[in-house]
Amino acid sequence: MDKIFLIVMIIGFPVSVIGSLLKWPAILMFIIYCLTIVTLAFFMSKATENVSMIAGERIGGLLNATFGNAVELMIAIFSLHAGLIQLVLASISGSVIGNLLFNGGLAFFIGGIKHKRLQFNAYNARHNSVLLIFAVIVAFLFPKFFSYELHSKDVLTLTVSSSVILILLYLAGLYFKLVTHRGVYQTSDEKKAEKETKEQPEWGLWRSLITLIVLTLAAAYISENLVDTFKTVSRTFGWSEIFIGIIIVSIVGNASEYVTAIMMAVKNRVSTTVEIAIGSTLQISMFVAPILVLVSLLFPEQMKLIFTVPEMIAMVLAVLLNVMIMNDGDANWFEGATLVAAYVIMGTGFYLL
Structure with a gap:
């Protein structure tokens, strides 16, 4: 599997560069960019x-969410610059739905087939649940209702102030989990599992970090070109900006x-799976989305965190x-299947919208 992905990447990136320079058809380039x-x-x-x-499961999960979301952040910034605000908002809501339902659900489903019970820290799950409810229901839903009664300028003020609060709370949450309360709520089973783990990394720390930085820069280049194909793809397939x-x-x-997330679930390292799925959702809703609001202030058209119903x-x-x-x-696998089923139903609805 590694060799197949390596071959596709080695071929895909140069082809992406050549295709963008030679102005190949947008649909073809859309496919090449996505695969790359x-x-x-x-x-x-x-x-x-x-x-x-x-570095440990929590930091590893946080890094995965950060570098994973870096790609989406780049796509979103280039989309904002292109004036595709509705698409950016849709990508934010899509990340929330996708990480919670499709990512977490698929990982639980595949991991649950191999392991009958997938156990993780319940305290961390409840802590994340509180932040999820705050970010989505309080910070996103509240401004939506107020937008019906406020002028556009006031809605922007509410959005910007909410964004600043979200960023500060997200950073405070990281400090809580990684510094002041690191390991405080870790179960004895988790501590024992950390001591008994025999798995050794294939790559050293510096090689891994350098690889992450180089691949992120490559993804940034591809993302910028990918955004240029969206309008053609939308016209050709009849897809709305929301669906894309x-x-x-x-x-x-x-x-x-x-x-x-799937690889970690198969290896029964479910805490990392949860940290990726939930942590990425929190990072998107409490850090990436607010950052995009602040970045949009530099462009002619500002983005407000007002989503469709x-x-x-x-x-x-x-x-x-x-x-x-x-x-x-x-x-377990059945609960995973339930989450994936919910995602498919919602995806079908957005396709038909």
Whole structure:
């Protein structure tokens, strides 16, 4: 599998560069760009997996979410510059829905086939649930309702102030988990498993970090060119900006997280899987989305965190379903299948919208 991805990446990146310079057809380039980003994401996931073995599951999961979301952040910034604000908002909601339902669900489903019970820290799950409810229901849903009564300028003020608060709370949450309360709520089984683990990283720390940086830069170049194909793809296939953002951009942009989450679940390192799926969602909603709001102030058209009604309903339902399944610190393949089924139903709805 590694060799196949390596071959596709070695061929895909130069072909992407040549195709963009020679102005090949947009549909062909859209396919090439997506395949190339997915292969780059695969090796980004391998690098972050090695880092997690060295630095621990929480830091590894955080790094995977960060570098995975870096790709989507780049796509979003280039889309903002192109004036595709609706697509950016859709990619944010798509990441929330995709990580909670498709990423987590698929990892639980595949990992649950091999292991009958997938256990993880229930306290961490409940801690993440509180932040999820705050980010999606309070920070996203609240401004949506107020937007009906406020002027556009006031809505922007509310969005910017909310964004600053979200960023500060996200950073405070990281400090809580990684510094002041690191290991405080770790179970004895988790501590024992960390001591008994025999798995050794294939790559050293510096090689992994350098690989992550180089692949992220390569993904940035591909992402910029990918954005240029969206309008042609939309006209050709009849896809709306919302569908492209929610399904296509979120899956391509988060490919590395999907790969790593599944690999960790198969290895029964479920804490890392949860840290990736939930941690990435929190990072998107509490850090990436607010950063995009602040970045948009530099462009002619500003982005407000005001989602469509279908997007808000989908995100709220995804959070509630995820909270109910994960709060007990235990999952299985059937619960994973339930999450994936919910994602397919929502995806079908957005396709038909």
